[in-house]
Amino acid sequence: MKFVDEFRRSELARGLIRSIQQHSTKRVRLMEFCGGHTVAIMKHGIRQLLPATIEMLSGPGCPVCVTDNADIDKAIALARIPGVILATFGDMIRVPGSRSSLQEVKADGSDVRIVYSTLDALQIARENPSRSVIFLGIGFETTAPTVAASVIQAEQEGMRNYYVISLHKLCPPVIKELLDSGEVKVSGLICPGHVSAIVGSRSWEFIARDYGIPCVVSGFEPLDILQCVYMLVLQIEQAESKVEIAYRRGVRPEGNQRALELMYQVFEPCSARWRGMGLVPDSGLRLSKAYQRFDAELAFEFDPGPAFEPKGCICGEVLRAVKTPRDCKLFGTVCTPASPVGPCMVSSEGSCAAYYIYGAAGE
Amino acid sequence: MELLVSDKIILAHGSGGKLARELIEKTFLQALSNPLLAKLDDSAVFDFEGRLAFTTDSYVVNPIFFHGGDIGKLAVCGTVNDLAMVGAVPLYLSLSFIIEEGLPQEDLTRIVGSVQMAAREAGVQIVTGDTKVVNRGSADKLFINTAGVGLVPEGVDISGSNARPGDKVILSGTIGDHGIAVLSQREGLRFSTRLKSDCAPLNGLVAEMIKVSPRIHSMRDPTRGGLATTLNELAAQSKVSIRIEEEKIPVREEVRGACEMLGLDPLYIANEGKLVALVAPEDAEAILKKMRRNTCGRGAAIIGEVQADHPGRVVMKTRFGASRIVDMLVGDPLPRIC
Numbered sequence: 001m002k003f004v005d006e007f008r009r010s011e012l013a014r015g016l017i018r019s020i021q022q023h024s025t026k027r028v029r030l031m032e033f034c035g036g037h038t039v040a041i042m043k044h045g046i047r048q049l050l051p052a053t054i055e056m057l058s059g060p061g062c063p064v065c066v067t068d069n070a071d072i073d074k075a076i077a078l079a080r081i082p083g084v085i086l087a088t089f090g091d092m093i094r095v096p097g098s099r100s101s102l103q104e105v106k107a108d109g110s111d112v113r114i115v116y117s118t119l120d121a122l123q124i125a126r127e128n129p130s131r132s133v134i135f136l137g138i139g140f141e142t143t144a145p146t147v148a149a150s151v152i153q154a155e156q157e158g159m160r161n162y163y164v165i166s167l168h169k170l171c172p173p174v175i176k177e178l179l180d181s182g183e184v185k186v187s188g189l190i191c192p193g194h195v196s197a198i199v200g201s202r203s204w205e206f207i208a209r210d211y212g213i214p215c216v217v218s219g220f221e222p223l224d225i226l227q228c229v230y231m232l233v234l235q236i237e238q239a240e241s242k243v244e245i246a247y248r249r250g251v252r253p254e255g256n257q258r259a260l261e262l263m264y265q266v267f268e269p270c271s272a273r274w275r276g277m278g279l280v281p282d283s284g285l286r287l288s289k290a291y292q293r294f295d296a297e298l299a300f301e302f303d304p305g306p307a308f309e310p311k312g313c314i315c316g317e318v319l320r321a322v323k324t325p326r327d328c329k330l331f332g333t334v335c336t337p338a339s340p341v342g343p344c345m346v347s348s349e350g351s352c353a354a355y356y357i358y359g360a361a362g363e
Numbered sequence: 364m365e366l367l368v369s370d371k372i373i374l375a376h377g378s379g380g381k382l383a384r385e386l387i388e389k390t391f392l393q394a395l396s397n398p399l400l401a402k403l404d405d406s407a408v409f410d411f412e413g414r415l416a417f418t419t420d421s422y423v424v425n426p427i428f429f430h431g432g433d434i435g436k437l438a439v440c441g442t443v444n445d446l447a448m449v450g451a452v453p454l455y456l457s458l459s460f461i462i463e464e465g466l467p468q469e470d471l472t473r474i475v476g477s478v479q480m481a482a483r484e485a486g487v488q489i490v491t492g493d494t495k496v497v498n499r500g501s502a503d504k505l506f507i508n509t510a511g512v513g514l515v516p517e518g519v520d521i522s523g524s525n526a527r528p529g530d531k532v533i534l535s536g537t538i539g540d541h542g543i544a545v546l547s548q549r550e551g552l553r554f555s556t557r558l559k560s561d562c563a564p565l566n567g568l569v570a571e572m573i574k575v576s577p578r579i580h581s582m583r584d585p586t587r588g589g590l591a592t593t594l595n596e597l598a599a600q601s602k603v604s605i606r607i608e609e610e611k612i613p614v615r616e617e618v619r620g621a622c623e624m625l626g627l628d629p630l631y632i633a634n635e636g637k638l639v640a641l642v643a644p645e646d647a648e649a650i651l652k653k654m655r656r657n658t659c660g661r662g663a664a665i666i667g668e669v670q671a672d673h674p675g676r677v678v679m680k681t682r683f684g685a686s687r688i689v690d691m692l693v694g695d696p697l698p699r700i701c
Contacts, residue, residue, distance in 0.1 A: 049683060
């Protein structure tokens with residue numbers, strides 16, 4: 001398959017693994033920020049193929065997992081309002097909030113619909129003019145521009161029944177927060193591919209410059225990731241720290257300016273609450289003044305009640321890379337994909353789900 | 364008095380009155396008639412001798428028409444295949460239609476036509492049935508419930524619990540064709556593909572396999588939950604582990620492409636015309652050869668082996684030589700967000 005098979009050729013992978021083995025002398029800890037990378041690494045068994053000198057850590061880059069319980073409760077409370085249709089991307093529906101999940105309130109009679117794009121949400125709003133359609137906007141810089149585009153479209157059409165809950169998160173500020181906390185020592189960073197396609201590789205220069213940590217942007221195929229690890233190892237061995245791209249077919253240093261313009265036309269940065277990390281300055285997006293009438297949180301009265309974390313769940317620490325899924329007492333026993341306690345076991349990009357579903361045989 | 368001819372199914376079609384009778388005669392009997400069904404008795408009465416296999420299933424696919432089939436073909440093939448998977452020769456099927464008020468008569472006629480063709484291909488007869496019409500909104504266009512009976516030939520003992528260490532795992536062809544064909548036409552997710560559902564009756568293929576070796580241990584059609592879920596079921600039932608090799612699993616390019624785009628795994632995508640057989644190693648090559656001569660088994664391949672360690676576990680050797688667990692599917696596969 002064009003542009004996929006080329007990045008899965010096993011003889012090239014073996015060559016890259018040999019090169020990594022030859023050059024890797026120092027013990028290193030490489031963190032993949034993005035949940036998509038975590039899944040690819042587990043799915044293709046990449047950890048097993050790397051030399052013992054390399055430890056891989058999973059970071060907080062799963063948009064479903066980082067959504068705070070209080071925000072899930074908010075979405076649930078909004079979905080319960082009579083006449084509301086809550087539209088959401090798939091995985092979100094199964095994530096437990098403090099008391100229930102969107103899946104449960106749907107079974108109770110609320111109108112919760114899974115959509116595949118914001119265009120579907122807009123279409124639902126057009127087809128149901130007497131009802132209010134709220135789109136649950138979660139995701140990083142990759143997703144936010146498409147939500148922004150839907151708001152602009154709704155504005156142009158004069159739609160009065162389309163709203164957004166903006167739970168979008170921005171990646172560079174949270175990586176900064178993570179590094180500032182000093183909780184995790186990282187020797188190299190595998191920077192997110194899809195996010196970088198929007199924000200550009202330049203957005204990570206502060207990490208290389210201010211923290212002395214090598215950064216390489218990676219794609220999601222096995223060869224992309226191995227190439228990225230190899231480039232990180234070379235930087236570390238040569239005591240360098242710069243930003244490189246191992247995903248040139250998707251990412252440019254300057255990113256996608258049109259997408260960023262759209263995003264900042266509709267949204268403005270704000271503090272956002274991340275699961276496990278609390279309030280992180282300038283790491284979220286709220287609707288800017290000109291588009292406030294689309295803000296579901298301002299348009300409706302609702303009471304989500306107090307939020308609390310499930311007992312024993314260490315999703316927060318897993319997201320901060322302080323612990324791994326296997327450190328969790330609930331992992332694989334109380335908490336499984338069939339009956340998840342925390343979001344990291346629900347999301348298709350969650351670390352716990354990746355460890356559980358793709359766990360290496362014998363581990 | 365002439366009855367009003369409606370081009371849509373209305374509630375009165377399910378009332379048991381004249382319209383209902385007309386629906387049965389013009390739509391169902393016209394297409395599916397045989398001496399047993401034509402009697403229109405409350406039960407079909409037939410003779411049998413030997414070991415009987417009996418199964419039931421319900422079909423609620425959305426959309427009801429898809430590339431390569433529709434809900435009618437699916438209902439017949441699904442039930443025939445459930446019987447075939449225990450080695451039974453399918454004989455008689457029941458079909459029960461739950462129709463949403465407003466369904467175009469034309470759609471129903473088309474679906475019953477598919478039922479007729481699939482039944483003919485599988486060599487089974489529809490001998491009893493039922494029709495209910497429910498209020499708009501109480502069903503999604505059309506649900507079909509089926510039951511089927513078949514006879515198990517002498518000496519055949521195929522069960523999910525019969526797999527033995529050393530058995531070879533044979534897959535009859537490419538995986539994921541049905542699931543991706545249906546997904547490509549689902550509301551909100553339409554994408555262009557020439558891919559057709561693999562929906563087909565497998566009893567002919569199974570009969571030929573049994574001719575080569577009546578000692579097939581286990582067989583199952585990997586429908587919902589895909590190959591991964593089916594292998595997990597077989598491993599658990601037989602208390603063995605199954606080891607498969609990623610490179611040997613046939614997947615069409617279109618399926619791989621769609622899965623890549625949506626963040627789905629072909630191992631978990633539904634099939635409606637494929638089977639997995641666990642067979643003694645000495646029989647494997649002969650069975651495989653025979654399967655490849657049948658249209659439904661043209662792409663057959665040995666994809667792995669049954670082992671004794673770690674009962675219940677399915678492990679896949681990746682194309683890079685690493686190995687990973689292949690677990691059961693939980694819930695529907697959902698496209699990724701990011």
